[in-house]
Amino acid sequence: ETGVTQSPTHLIKTRGQQVTLRCSSQSGHNTVSWYQQALGQGPQFIFQYYREEENGRGNFPPRFSGLQFPNYSSELNVNALELDDSALYLCASSLEAADEQFFGPGTRLTVL
């Protein structure tokens, strides 16, 4: 059974650029949630995808968007990057939304 994977591991961008982060969910999991974790903080919920549809969103602006594909892998897109977007971006998969979530290794994004 393959766990949750994410790519890339690290990324450096400049303010105003756009970025795409990728996630492959654990085998059999059809729910993917994305989180932003700033230094010293707990993960903050960005949004969740279930069977290719966004079915829940946190307090993040529309420049944070996503996709889920038929194989349940997912992308997080961030447009018009700001300095405050620098964080660890985590993807987590689960069978259902309220079930235990398993996290990928994360993508460390630095915006200069």
Added chain:
Amino acid sequence: QKEVEQNSGPLSVPEGAIASLNCTYSDRGSQSFFWYRQYSGKSPELIMFIYSNGDKEDGRFTAQLNKASQYVSLLIRDSQPSDSATYLCAVTRLLTSGTYKYIFGTGTRLKVLA
């Protein structure tokens, strides 16, 4: 009031002692509760989950839930230096879309002294 509150620590305990980590939450409707361990620079790793009032034991770990007091705790028996990490408490919240999201606390940093 934060939705999920944890003491940031650090909580220092000697090797072999019991570490007690606490978490309170504000939403009485929360149904599921999770403890994650996060080593510095790594992603969270699921330790325990609990849905019902009372205790749930798994090896050296015990999760305790008291919904009336809106309180969940994690006990680590026979603490080892390898247990030194940040422990995150997470609770589920029902969204208007009908799905659930996790709300995390800021975590408690545990240091086990050899």
